[in-house]
Amino acid sequence: MSEFETSIPTAFDPFAEANAEDSGAGTKEYVHVRVQQRNGRKSLTTVQGLKKEYSYSKILKDLKKEFCCNGTVVQDPELGQVIQLQGDQRKNVSTFLVQAGIVKKEHIKLHGF
16 A cells, blocks of 8 residues: 555656746747737737847837838736737738747737738
């Protein structure tokens, strides 16, 4: 009976490997790229969930120069800093973030119509 009791705590943990890999800060969180409809044909692209260690203003400057659009960084009480860009730039932003090495492709979620 004592042999059986000692084998229970050493049971196989299927999530032990995944927890060890994702122990870094911000690796499990996703970067959400959304599009919001304004009025008529106008739309707005928002990027949220980037790590706080990145300079949002420098990323925004590169995005604006790359895609020839205007944008701003907005401070939201719930979401923190959010990058807003004019137009539907979802695919452009996702490829830019992957190529710049800011986020892995698996951690980007595209939302919108």
